[in-house]
Amino acid sequence: MRIGSTKLPISGLGTYTVIYLAFIYLPVLFLPLFSFNDAIYVAFPLKGFTFQWYEKMADSQGLLTAFENSVKVGIAVSIISTIFGTLAAKAFTRYNIPFNRPIKGFIAVPLVIPLIILGISLMVVLNRAGIELSLFTIALGHVVICVPFSMLVMMSRLEGFDKGLEEAAQDLGETPWMTFWRVTFPLAMPGIVASLLLCFTISFDEFLLAFFLAGDQATLPVYIWSQLRFPNKLPSVLALGSCILVASAVIVILAELVRRLGVQAPKEGQ
Amino acid sequence: MAADIVTTDKAPASSGGTIMSAETRRGLTLLSPTLVLMIVALGFPIIVLIGLSFWTQSGMHMTPDFSSINYETFFSKKIYPLILWRSIQISALVSFVTILLAFPAAYFIAFKVKKHKIIWLILITLPFWTSYLLRVFAWKIILGYNGVVNSGLISLGIIDEPLTFMLHNLEAVVITLAHAWAAFAILPIYVSLEKIDRSLLEAAADLGEGPVGSFFRVTLPLSMPGVIAALLLVFIPTVGDYVTPKLVGGNTGIMIGNIVQSQFGRGNNWPMGAAISVVSMISITAVVCGFLLLFYQLKKRLV
Numbered sequence: 001m002r003i004g005s006t007k008l009p010i011s012g013l014g015t016y017t018v019i020y021l022a023f024i025y026l027p028v029l030f031l032p033l034f035s036f037n038d039a040i041y042v043a044f045p046l047k048g049f050t051f052q053w054y055e056k057m058a059d060s061q062g063l064l065t066a067f068e069n070s071v072k073v074g075i076a077v078s079i080i081s082t083i084f085g086t087l088a089a090k091a092f093t094r095y096n097i098p099f100n101r102p103i104k105g106f107i108a109v110p111l112v113i114p115l116i117i118l119g120i121s122l123m124v125v126l127n128r129a130g131i132e133l134s135l136f137t138i139a140l141g142h143v144v145i146c147v148p149f150s151m152l153v154m155m156s157r158l159e160g161f162d163k164g165l166e167e168a169a170q171d172l173g174e175t176p177w178m179t180f181w182r183v184t185f186p187l188a189m190p191g192i193v194a195s196l197l198l199c200f201t202i203s204f205d206e207f208l209l210a211f212f213l214a215g216d217q218a219t220l221p222v223y224i225w226s227q228l229r230f231p232n233k234l235p236s237v238l239a240l241g242s243c244i245l246v247a248s249a250v251i252v253i254l255a256e257l258v259r260r261l262g263v264q265a266p267k268e269g270q
Numbered sequence: 271m272a273a274d275i276v277t278t279d280k281a282p283a284s285s286g287g288t289i290m291s292a293e294t295r296r297g298l299t300l301l302s303p304t305l306v307l308m309i310v311a312l313g314f315p316i317i318v319l320i321g322l323s324f325w326t327q328s329g330m331h332m333t334p335d336f337s338s339i340n341y342e343t344f345f346s347k348k349i350y351p352l353i354l355w356r357s358i359q360i361s362a363l364v365s366f367v368t369i370l371l372a373f374p375a376a377y378f379i380a381f382k383v384k385k386h387k388i389i390w391l392i393l394i395t396l397p398f399w400t401s402y403l404l405r406v407f408a409w410k411i412i413l414g415y416n417g418v419v420n421s422g423l424i425s426l427g428i429i430d431e432p433l434t435f436m437l438h439n440l441e442a443v444v445i446t447l448a449h450a451w452a453a454f455a456i457l458p459i460y461v462s463l464e465k466i467d468r469s470l471l472e473a474a475a476d477l478g479e480g481p482v483g484s485f486f487r488v489t490l491p492l493s494m495p496g497v498i499a500a501l502l503l504v505f506i507p508t509v510g511d512y513v514t515p516k517l518v519g520g521n522t523g524i525m526i527g528n529i530v531q532s533q534f535g536r537g538n539n540w541p542m543g544a545a546i547s548v549v550s551m552i553s554i555t556a557v558v559c560g561f562l563l564l565f566y567q568l569k570k571r572l573v
Contacts, residue, residue, distance in 0.1 A: 017378040020371060021394060024452055027408040028397050030418055034411070042411045043421030088304035095297025103301070107308050112502060114510020114554070116527045117547050120534055121315035124322055124544070144311045147304060205401040208512060221403050228407065241404040252399040256392050
């Protein structure tokens with residue numbers, strides 16, 4: 001029982017939160033709004049409804065190639081990062097690792113370091129090592145920033161179920177491999193799916209590392225950046241941005257639903 | 271099926287101490303691929319960057335020597351420390367504004383929303399997962415000379431001439447960053463608010479504390495870990511941001527990330543760029559440590 005908690009459906013705090021949501025959403029929603037506007041300038045009043053920018057977008061070869069590159073990098077990054085993230089998460093949640101806090105902190109460094117520093121230091125090393133910049137180097141950079149995310153997602157998942165289950169399986173005569181395959185893997189599955197989806201979106205949307213680590217093949221954000229200089233390309237960029245917004249939203253909602261469904265399922269029996 | 275999951279409580283190290291070292295070894299084996307990857311692709315490059323900052327650039331060539339010339343240049347030219355200092359100030363302001371705006375919303379979800387908290391959380395963090403570049407760019411088209419706000423106000427007849435004070439300045443950078451990093455503030459604050467034991471609030475109420483009093487003396491202090499986490503998650507990355515100042519900052523909103531980039535790009539002086547990066551990293555760390563120290567001193571004195 002809290003004193004002073006209002007019973008009104010709309011409180012001051014609720015109103016504020018709705019306004020705050022508007023602040024978060026409105027700027028982003030201008031992109032789709034103007035992507036259907038029949039004018040080259042992004043300005044009011046709206047001129048009329050058109051699909052022409054979406055058609056222009058679909059016709060652009062550079063854009064399609066960049067899209068394909070982003071998807072390739074994103075898929076590779078999400079799989080590789082999830083493998084590394086899961087291994088680390090399993091090690092931290094199931095074993096007593098000496099110095100586990102500093103090691104965990106070190107792996108999480110990409111979350112709290114300016115990306116530009118990460119980008120240039122990787123670029124310098126690759127340059128000194130004589131490795132040419134390409135989609136592979138972009139993927140490497142993305143793996144570095146995705147592993148901590150994957151590790152955190154997987155740790156929260158693995159902490160949710162019990163070591164006892166794996167021990168029980170082994171006591172009942174399962175080999176370690178079969179234990180992993182029949183107990184650990186299915187239980188970790190929602191976390192794995194969430195991690196794959198989140199790493200994919202991070203990679204797909206990431207600009208700064210890709211900007212420094214791209215060779216002559218651009219990912220989508222790098223391509224968009226190169227187009228921002230040309231005012232007449234702007235509406236197509238808005239169309240593209242709208243598609244990316246919708247796709248990212250769908251992927252993230254999926255990831256979140258899968259993760260939360262998975263986490264909550266065992267608790268429902270309580 | 272659910273029952274046996276619930277009954278097996280967090281198993282202690284029941285297997286006994288004798289096989290601990292073998293267990294630890296297995297754990298380390300499991301951890302090693304990730305650790306090696308991060309050492310090679312994160313630790314090593316940063317060390318190389320530090321090494322590079324002591325090299326010298328002459329024309330097109332880098333000379334691998336051990337010279338402090340880049341650091342001397344950094345501090346002798348007033349412009350570098352000035353921009354770094356301003357970047358830190360901008361980011362501090364951004365963190366403050368972001369947290370101030372995010373706190374009530376996080377509080378609302380944690381305390382007032384009874385059902386479907388997940389939906390609120392997803393709703394509030396969703397835009398964060400969409401392209402950073404596009405979110406920043408959205409502000410450029412909103413605040414621009416012929417942008418959404420100006421053309422909207424003109425077509426409504428409120429103003430005749432476009433307002434020029436909105437884009438290409440510090441305020442634009444602060445607003446854009448406070449928008450772009452909102453999720454990083456909301457989530458940690460929400461988590462720490464959610465963790466607060468509700469019986470403490472009841473106790474405060476029973477002991478005669480009003481809602482305002484119990485907020486400032488119970489809720490706020492207990493939410494501090496989340497606020498601090500939010501501060502670090504917003505402050506540190508934004509100091510080095512490159513996209514926002516470039517798109518909406520103009521000349522007065524330029525930040526240290528732009529200077530670093532220009533040394534690696536047009537300026538073609540990698541060692542100098544490396545030195546600027548290193549000084550930035552050290553400064554950011556120093557500011558963060560200084561702040562945390564101050565905070566814990568303050569906390570000690572209060573408790």
